[in-house]
Amino acid sequence: MHKLAILYRMVTDQHICPFGLRSKDLLERQGYQVTDHKLSSRAETDKFKAQHQVETTPQTFIDDKRIGGYDDLRAFFGMNKAGQNGTTYTPVIAIFGIAALVTLAIQLAAGAIFISVQTLLLFIAMSMVMLALQKLKDLFSFTNSFITYDLLAMRNIRYGYLYPFLEAYVGIGMIAGLSAIWVAPVSLFIGTVGAISVIKAVYIDKRELKCACVGGDSQVPLGFVSLSENLFMIGGALLMLLVKS
Template sequence: MADTNTRTGSGEKHAKLYRMVTPEHICPFGLKSKALLERKGYTVEDFHLRSRESTDQFKAEHNVKTTPQTFINGDRIGGYDALKKYFGLDVADPDEKTYAPVIAIFAMAFLMAAAARIALSESVFDVRTLEWFIAFAMCLLAVQKLRDLRAFSNQFLGYDLLAQRVVPYAYVYPFAEALAGVLMIAGAMIWLASPVAIFIGSVGAVSVFKAVYVDKRELKCACVGGNSNVPLGFVSLTENLMMIAMGVWMLAK
């Protein structure tokens, strides 16, 4: 049913790991379980389930629904999450709301802006860096939305006031955000980029404020694309206010 691949690690602590390894699929959670056991100093007896049939047979024999499965001292621990709990590690809740995607995008946008300024042999901490930071952030956020336009539109329609009245706007929004961001990076056609940024930012700000602070709704933000766990709130409002400020600033220049 399963073949033993290798034993790794050292010490008296011993574990058996059963994971799916076929020409079509290598289970990522199996690899993570093996790595975690090794970090904890276990000798790992690594059993590979080489086919779908052997995997199904293993699950039936042990009355489990998934693989990988880890056994320590003869006791079944379970899958990767169960193994993390066994070692007292935190297990991420897939439904837990998080700002991590937004933080990552804003951090990357700032680093890109700073790198661009350094490449031009100019000061990192100046107004142009701030302009590029916001413009890069707009482009990166647009990319996240465009990765799955259908999923974005579904989530966006849950709170955007204009999209709820004019559904095609949910599909236009990411392209408008990308256009404004690219033009602002180039410093070209500001007469077009700024009004676009001000318009979509204003509609977005009003929509977020109404949904969160007036209607008191707990929603997920579509700012980093559909199916995200980013909560709709202050960060989402800040994104829209940044676009408005950038649009006004670029016009004023």
């Protein structure tokens, strides 16, 4: 016997509701046969909402009972609320993981089998470029978070805006093989200031903050991850100077 569900969702020439599509997909994955009612105009949508005394669409009905919108539907099936909930390390894991895979891919393409100091430097450079890109996609949001804990950015907000460009410069410079004299001091400076700032904010002042390392809108907690980013910069700078000396 089929499990039946009725779905009302907005589908017009100007707008297709993404949560309506998600609701339909979720119902089908749960084994329901869906009667899909597409509300094809704003007037039709408003009429439906007034009739059922609801404020939003989509709306799902199962066994003549209104379940509600997409989040309500997930709750009905015992699932967590959709989207990113609470703190998470997923963005950082994704960045470091992709950076590591790209580094290995470049090594393999060059015929290098063994991991060397150059491999580590390339991984650090890739990570820095990717992290800088996350910050640069919304500089205002990044700086709004960054200035709450970085000791230098607190005193000079312009440094907060400059920081992602410096990080990108170091990463790209390392990949390009620029002289350590041009790259290492910048990496050592921003890494040291960053490390001291994180240690003070998290381990001394015991403040609970969000890390701006992957952009100002992230839910990554400030702590070991951000400290690792800064230690990478310091380690990369020292390795560059060591290799070139």
